[in-house]
Amino acid sequence: MTATAIAAEGLGKRFGPVRALDGVDLELQAGGVLGVLGPNGAGKTTLVRILATLLRPDQGRARVAGFDVAAQPRKVRRLIGLSGQYAAVDPYLTARENLVMIGRLYGLTRGEAARRAAGLTSQLGLDEAGGRLARTYSGGMRRRLDIAASLVAAPPVLFLDEPTTGLDPHGRHALWQLLGRLAAHGTSVLLTTQYVEEAERIAQTIIIIDHGQVIASGSPGELKARVGGDRLELESPPGQDPHQLAAVLAPIAAGEPVIEPAVGRVVLPVAGGAAILPGVAGLLAASGLQVAALALRRPTLEEAFLALTGPSRTGPGQRGPEAAMRAAPASPGSDTGGTR
Amino acid sequence: MTALTTSSGAARADRNAGLLSSAAVITGRNLRRLVRVPTLLAFATVQPVLFVLLFSYAFGGAIHVPGAARYVDYLLPGIFVLATGFGASQTGVAMADDLATGMIDRFRSLPVTGAAVLAGRVTADALRNLFVTGLMIAVGAAIGFRFHAGPAAALGAVALVLATGVAFSWINLLLGLAVRDAETAGLAGLFPVVILFFTSSVLVPVATMPGWLQAFARANPVTVITSALRALCLGGPTTRPVAEAAVWLAGLLAVAIPSAVARYRHATSP
Numbered sequence: 038m039t040a041t042a043i044a045a046e047g048l049g050k051r052f053g054p055v056r057a058l059d060g061v062d063l064e065l066q067a068g069g070v071l072g073v074l075g076p077n078g079a080g081k082t083t084l085v086r087i088l089a090t091l092l093r094p095d096q097g098r099a100r101v102a103g104f105d106v107a108a109q110p111r112k113v114r115r116l117i118g119l120s121g122q123y124a125a126v127d128p129y130l131t132a133r134e135n136l137v138m139i140g141r142l143y144g145l146t147r148g149e150a151a152r153r154a155a156g157l158t159s160q161l162g163l164d165e166a167g168g169r170l171a172r173t174y175s176g177g178m179r180r181r182l183d184i185a186a187s188l189v190a191a192p193p194v195l196f197l198d199e200p201t202t203g204l205d206p207h208g209r210h211a212l213w214q215l216l217g218r219l220a221a222h223g224t225s226v227l228l229t230t231q232y233v234e235e236a237e238r239i240a241q242t243i244i245i246i247d248h249g250q251v252i253a254s255g256s257p258g259e260l261k262a263r264v265g266g267d268r269l270e271l272e273s274p275p276g277q278d279p280h281q282l283a284a285v286l287a288p289i290a291a292g293e294p295v296i297e298p299a300v301g302r303v304v305l306p307v308a309g310g311a312a313i314l315p316g317v318a319g320l321l322a323a324s325g326l327q328v329a330a331l332a333l334r335r336p337t338l339e340e341a342f343l344a345l346t347g348p349s350r351t352g353p354g355q356r357g358p359e360a361a362m363r364a365a366p367a368s369p370g371s372d373t374g375g376t377r
Numbered sequence: 378m379t380a381l382t383t384s385s386g387a388a389r390a391d392r393n394a395g396l397l398s399s400a401a402v403i404t405g406r407n408l409r410r411l412v413r414v415p416t417l418l419a420f421a422t423v424q425p426v427l428f429v430l431l432f433s434y435a436f437g438g439a440i441h442v443p444g445a446a447r448y449v450d451y452l453l454p455g456i457f458v459l460a461t462g463f464g465a466s467q468t469g470v471a472m473a474d475d476l477a478t479g480m481i482d483r484f485r486s487l488p489v490t491g492a493a494v495l496a497g498r499v500t501a502d503a504l505r506n507l508f509v510t511g512l513m514i515a516v517g518a519a520i521g522f523r524f525h526a527g528p529a530a531a532l533g534a535v536a537l538v539l540a541t542g543v544a545f546s547w548i549n550l551l552l553g554l555a556v557r558d559a560e561t562a563g564l565a566g567l568f569p570v571v572i573l574f575f576t577s578s579v580l581v582p583v584a585t586m587p588g589w590l591q592a593f594a595r596a597n598p599v600t601v602i603t604s605a606l607r608a609l610c611l612g613g614p615t616t617r618p619v620a621e622a623a624v625w626l627a628g629l630l631a632v633a634i635p636s637a638v639a640r641y642r643h644a645t646s647p
Contacts, residue, residue: 089486091645111488119486125479125646129410141402142489144395170413186483 042067042102042194042225043088049096050083050249057083059249060097065227065242067193070220072240073229076346080249081229082122085198088227089119102194115143118187122198126182128172132163135171135182136189143190150189157185162211176203184212188219195219197228201235213239233339243338245345253345257338264341266291266308269317272330273301285324289316295340301329304340396496399489403497404504407471411505421467421505425460425513432456432580433520442582450525453517454606455579457538458599460513461506462574465545466566468502472553473562479646491641495634499546506542510535526612534609537622541602544626545570547633554640573599598625 043065050058058080065071075081086092088101090110099106102116126135133154140150158167161181166174171182180203187195197216201209216226216239230236236243237257244254253260269286273279279301283294292306307313311333321328336344411418433449442451472495475481484494514522514535524531548569553562576590577599583591594600605622608615 086482086645091482091485093643114486114488117486119483121479121482121646125483127406127410127480128478129413130406134406134409138402138406139483139487142399142484142487144488 040067041065041100042069043071043099043227045084045088045097045099047097048084048087048094048099050080050087050092050094056249058087058094061246061249061251063244063251063254065225067225068220068223069242070216070226070228070240072236072243073227073246074231074233074236074243074342075229075246077231079246081246082198083249084246085119085121085196085227085229089117089196090114091119115190116192117194117196118190118192119196120184120187120198120200122202126171126179126186129170131168131170132158132174132182132185133167136185139186139189145190153189157188160215161185162208177205177208180204181208181212191224193224195224195226197226199229199231201230201232209235233337233342237338245342247346253341260341260345261336261338264336264344266306266336267310268334268336268340269305269307269313270330270332270334271303271305271328273303274327274329275301277301277327279303281324281326282321282328285320285326286317288320289313306336307333396490396493399493400496400500403484403489403494404500407498407501408504411501417467418505421464422509422512424463425456425509426516428456428460428463429453429513429516430520433517436580440581447521449517449520449522450611451607452580453513453522454534454610455577455599455603457510457513457534457606458541458603459570459574459579460509461538461542462545462570462599463567464506464509465502465542465549466563466570467549468498468546469549469551469553469556469562469566470559471502472498472550473557473559476554476557476644476646477559481641481644482646485641485644491638495547495550495637495641498550499543502546503539503543506539507535510538524610526609526615530609530612530615533615533619534606537602537606537609537619540626541622544629544633547630547637550637551633551640554637554644557644573597577603579603598622598629601625 041064043063045061045063048058048061049056061080061084063071063073073081073084083092087094088099088106090101090106090113093107101113104112104116106113126132127138130138133151136154136157137147137150140153141147145153158164161184163178163181163185166178171179174182180200184197184200187197201212204212213235216228220226220239226239228235228240241256242254243257243260244251245260246252253263255263269289271279271282271286273282279296279298283290283296283303283305286294286303286305289307290305291308294306295304296302314333317331432452436452437448440448442448475484481494485491524534549562549566552565556562556565576594577597578594579599583594583600586594601618602622602625605615605618607613608618
């Protein structure tokens, strides 16, 4: 095992007129967790498919577990596990049968494959469903089975494409813990996600890609620092228009405010730290407006993500971060649609 | 982990063993599926039986074929070919379905050669074909069909039907990989069968066709294979017709197998 689990240089891939990937560089050290964050259609799935040898890049090179993905795909396949965006398990087999089949295809003996399948079904909470056909599973159970399938060979490099999509909070936390244990035992993990919280929680390094390019990379702390400044968060009491608060505080704002009328929340980018608070107090007192809650805090990774991926995708700043994230599918082509 | 690291000088024999055991695993998976979708198996069996009955009763009274004592003896070998051709479209449908659901992405991310995945599909369908052919022979026997050339020739006939199914299956794999949509694959797979079937000697002797069609009908693989099957079922010289059928099948396989394997190498879910 080399110390570098994944190294990619200038990866490019076109689908007709669409540049799905446009010169992506990335590096992941063995035992690390790399989070690939990006809006729908950013190129995340294409990136994973190239690294997992399913697609050939038009440009650039990538080495996974020491082997070139284009020149030595079979060597790479022995050392990777892949959980795709849509659950690729056989609906007409049980969880155990699916896992045994995959183990046998990795070259395990019948006995080894059966032991491995039993271990994974209990590890991923599929025990009670182990004997039922996968077609009867809920979306979350299928998801977990798909993740179990990627772990059958205990691969040193794991690719997870939006692994927690469709999982309930319990399933999500259980998966995060599992990934933490795997990484602690030396497994290198690359995971794509649309959930900023997920990337922040389990990845030491995050790259943000948009329009097929890496637009930012670094630790969660570094990415937050890149947006700069602090956030002043105010809550307007019911019955009072939060836009009024934003207007009153405009003189001290260092950027466009984010206003969520439904919950009466106003988030203002500010500069100068706690020194601005007396000025805030003065402006509020002079205005006669009510404030239910007020906090000065560092920007969240989600705010950093939204700032970095640009207002063209997230709308005119009048939506909250949640709404903006949900509005992202308006971008051309979803991840699945753009990756033929 | 030891099982996952192969020696770098992995011998060719080793790889072939891997191919065979992987193909066996995939075959098992496909057979399980067949058993667990009972409606699919039911329709896959009912259709050939209907072919036997419908064609025998609908055409049996109208057509008298010189040489064969009964029309059913003349007809059934061709119906075996027809049923096999129709059944083989299922191979393409299943492949397109595996592509659409992401199973092929899963298989391609594993250290398994494409040939094993494809051969596993074809083998499962050949076993289904064996069952269906047995059923057609049984139903045929109930309405008067007999093998007239002895047990060895009868076994040869069954083997030829299966080989024909394998060739059709590889062609349909290629179609399924190309169209990547199950419904389209189902229709595309029937297209060549229907054309070849009605321009062949299955229903009527080639000599009764218009002259311009006769040359095509004689070279038609369905005619060639049906002639070989008739020789094996009814009696008469077998060497030449069987050799001609074998050449056709070998030719089809020589084109379809490498094309399908090459196509699989770059196949991804849509």
